[in-house]
Amino acid sequence: MENFKTQTIILTAGDAVSKRVEIRDYFLKTWELDERLYSQLKDDSVFYHRGDPLRHIILFYLGHTAVFYINKFFLAKIINKRINPLFESLFAIGVDEMSWDDLNDKNYNWPPVNEVWEYRKEAKELILQVIDTAELSIPITWKCPFWMVMMGIEHERIHIETSSVLIRQLPIDKVVKGLFGEICHADSNVPANDLVFVSASNISLGKHKGHSLYGWDNEYGQTREIVDSFMVSRMLVSNAEYLQFVTDGGYSEKSYWTDEGWAWKSYKNATMPLFWIKDNGKYSLRLVAEIIPMPWSWPVEVNYLEAKAFCNWKTSKTGDKYRLPTEAEWYMLAQGAGAFNADGLSVADANINLSQFSSPCPVNMFAHSELFDVVGNVWQWTESPIAGYPGFEVHPMYDDFSTPTFDGKHNLIKGGSWISTGNEATYHARYAFRRHFYQHAGFRYVQSEIEPDLEVQEYETDLDVANSCEDNWMVDSDFAGMYYGKLVETVNDVCALDSKNVLLLNAQTGRLAFEFAKYAQHVTALDFSARFIRMPILLRDKGMVRYTVKDEGELLFYRDFVLSDEELRRNASKICFMQDNPNNLKPIYTNFDVIVLPLLLEELVDPVNFLENVHLRLVNGGCLVIASTYDWETNGVAREYWPGGYKKDGEPVRSFDSCKSILSTHFESIGQDVELRHLKRLSSVRSVVLNVKLSMYKLVK
């Protein structure tokens, strides 16, 4: 296996000619390593078995890593002809397991194994042709053809690892040792684990665009996190340490488990880790292609749910609080361990990158500063569900790599395993799996009183809310103009908002509230819907919102809006956001200096009644601000409640005049009426333009 010791490519330095050679070599090694994996199957019939009842048969993965290059090259228009459309469909998707609680019996008509090998040959030729001829200039960035080459290679490297897990799940009589290196033969005396103190830090997460290494979209972004000090286990939890939990009845005591964990355990009837075998009271361990007597000093391999139950058990036994590290806490360990170079390539002496064994090894074999196995050996589960860093952008050529996992149900694993190579073995690598999922993964624990905030901002998918976010925040300046800013500036010119207490109704996703807060003393911003008002609250409190918007047909874009405008951020604390129904506003909302009705009238059940009573909520001399299309029809105001838009006694009654007339009982007009044009996005190809009239009134009687 010596020949396969590679590292992912530096994309930002070197000359194009040698870079092409370097990538060609990296591809060929990846390709061969992938194929060599299957030398561990006893014969071709095994390709038709499933490693996991919920995953595809093994053959799928042999085809999939080849098909992936072709499909992506085609999508990116690097090639304009397919090799085999049938295969490129059959082997395209189904990588992710179907949910364990949602079985699926799809029928596939799988081809003979030799046809897949044939396909791989053709694909390899075509990929090499692309590598030999595609445009290459340094640096290689997101939009370059060679980014797609790297995507194919790194994708294949992921599957080398995940397929090895599937092979590990095949019956032992279906596998042979094959040509995949030697396992570790050491099993030391098990050392007692202990805790190491890690001091508090303000840690930077995420990599910048233009970083020297290939990265998946979820790795980009830059954010800082302040992390308190904590204690961490010096070593990964070994099979021996975990056995205490098992023998103490850990798998029978519901209170140790999360609800999700207990449901999984009950469904699986799990009594110990998946790869443990207990025969006549004697434990052994299933590796990828062999079974060995239990190596007690090796790290236990469990899913998150089991790791978490272990921590809860330990908490219950000791009275101290144990849990898994968060993503940021793991980075504190990694920084302390000096395990990576400036590019983020792993440089530690560690059981990683297939550089030591084709298996795990004792948890006290590779020391990294005070700890062991900060990288390598087996992955380490964290408490952190994966999410994009603020400002996350989807890579358009692989738009479902990350976002489907940003659901709060996929937890990050860190550190890599003995078989993690390429991007997997880099500092910024971020892989996440469902919490019940098996990888070559175990854990180390943290002792800390801090309950980390692990809430994941899911993508808001409600079309109305998402479109409102677009209107409010992703302003298309050449067209929509600064509708919100202009509106508020105009109001400020006339109503002098300084030191004023503003009530904003129909706040939607909050842009107006933020704009008003730049001038006013306090803004109370209400919206009909909790789903809308949630967004500006997130913007105020977390500085970002996430939502999906319609592209074409069923296709979506993912938006990460980070509020970077300093002035808006600074003043956001002046805003109180609440849900309430303006048709029946609580009496508490009174004594305001300014009340603003942005596109509100047309949303009300009875706009006339509202205008007749709105003065009761203003202080004497207070200002009423109305921005409206006066378009009752489109918004579904019942005909009998229209203030205008019809003929009465033969004369046209215009709603604008009619509303002015209703208000004249208590108000006088101030300032000039202004016409504003407001663009509202519906999809990538369709927007609505509203002509909005802005007028202001002063309460005089």
Place this chain on the structure above:
Amino acid sequence: MENFKTQTIILTAGDAVSKRVEIRDYFLKTWELDERLYSQLKDDSVFYHRGDPLRHIILFYLGHTAVFYINKFFLAKIINKRINPLFESLFAIGVDEMSWDDLNDKNYNWPPVNEVWEYRKEAKELILQVIDTAELSIPITWKCPFWMVMMGIEHERIHIETSSVLIRQLPIDKVVKGLFGEICHADSNVPANDLVFVSASNISLGKHKGHSLYGWDNEYGQTREIVDSFMVSRMLVSNAEYLQFVTDGGYSEKSYWTDEGWAWKSYKNATMPLFWIKDNGKYSLRLVAEIIPMPWSWPVEVNYLEAKAFCNWKTSKTGDKYRLPTEAEWYMLAQGAGAFNADGLSVADANINLSQFSSPCPVNMFAHSELFDVVGNVWQWTESPIAGYPGFEVHPMYDDFSTPTFDGKHNLIKGGSWISTGNEATYHARYAFRRHFYQHAGFRYVQSEIEPDLEVQEYETDLDVANSCEDNWMVDSDFAGMYYGKLVETVNDVCALDSKNVLLLNAQTGRLAFEFAKYAQHVTALDFSARFIRMPILLRDKGMVRYTVKDEGELLFYRDFVLSDEELRRNASKICFMQDNPNNLKPIYTNFDVIVLPLLLEELVDPVNFLENVHLRLVNGGCLVIASTYDWETNGVAREYWPGGYKKDGEPVRSFDSCKSILSTHFESIGQDVELRHLKRLSSVRSVVLNVKLSMYKLVK
């Protein structure tokens, strides 16, 4: 009545101070003349009678002419308070008769007569206040407050005439002679009518904005009409001449009558003109407030239906073709008669403007050149249904004065009567009534072989068609940009349209067809809908289209679009417009050099099938032009027919790419793909913006 000899005001000359005095005097005389009309009622109880069972009680008209000023001043924001909202509603509408075949039994709660007189006093004070204080500068134009003063005055003058007709319909015992001048006492020997030759002419119709006199909106515009020579009766048809028709059984012979005429005659059981009385074989005539022995030399007063029946009878008797004059033919008479001055004020010695009698007079009393009564005596029915001149614009403060009559059912009357004053007595006056309606109106006949084209272009009210007309023709240049022009220029740059034969599908209301015709040799333009394709045909053949568009709520705008672009007009004859369904296009549409699909794909049932076969309709080397949003969803293309907009095998399938790929079997891409922004209007406050991709292909195999 000497005191009431007035003429409408010159609004474009003189100084503001004396103009204010002049208008004040004109108003006061109008007001008094109106009130004096009701001195012909026997007592106040008569105010509660109806002159016509289908019109309001007389009291309504006493209130109405006052209320009208107040309502219009309020609408125009010249005053900001009403006098009596109840009266200003009660006396506001119902001027037009309810249709004679559509009886209506509304209940009104009419006030006492003295309250209406009281109201008139208050109204008069307020109107005088406006006249004394409103801004006045010369010239007085459409948007000036004094235009509204003139509108009130001229409106009142119309009602002086029409109310006199209603009083004429009251039972004779309800009326007295009152203070309304003397009737004519002459009844000459009836002269035999004969025909006068009028030579062909190219006549100008309509007055220009900025004309010296107040005009109703329907008088404006400028158009020319080529009129053939014709023969016209020297005199109006007298009671004596009409008697021949009556005694010849004219009212019993269906073949003389139009269908509409016969239906009316049957409903009314009419046997002679409405104001004729036959008692014991002796005829007499009802005037406004008295009955006199039949003055046989006076003009007969009939409605259009009776006049038309008379002409048909005369045609049937003589074998020559008789009919009424058209509007243009009447203008030829008027120009020959020298009856008006340069301002258009009537200057003929004629029974008009209350200057001679308070009744008609013999038809040979007032000669105007070779003819008699070109103006005055009684109005003359024409064959012409009223319609706006090309480019007609509604006056926004009286938006239902004209347009409800542009329905092909209201015929113009010309020339004025003995009681026509103010605007009624001007050259450009255009009044029209339902054809069964009675006014102080008779007719003269024309003998001509020419069947005039009397088709009225009604306003297209279908929202989709009307909105398409707006998009196509009323381009809002600062925003929408020249979408159509840019599209065609781009195509011409790539496809060199010169000498090409173009097939345009989804032609809508035709702008693209006209733009293509600027470059191409021939354009075949098809649309799904006959209702759409009717519009460009009208534009090509008549140079104009009419439609209504949505303003706010139920309110509409009336649009008259006149195609003034010389280049578009000149080339329009190259276009063949047809209705056809592109989903199932006739085989005849083949061998084109260029096929253009503007926003068509998204309207098809099966866009893929269409793209797979469209090459069959092109010559070798022909061009295919596609402009599309590729937005299947909004346009209702069934999901199974979408070319893209979804994920397949995990990869996004973009419709644009997918369509390109389908076309690659026969076509190659030419030129650059271009993104165009296209604005589509939905109402005054709401538009849709589409992002349209334009791409071009050449048929190569």
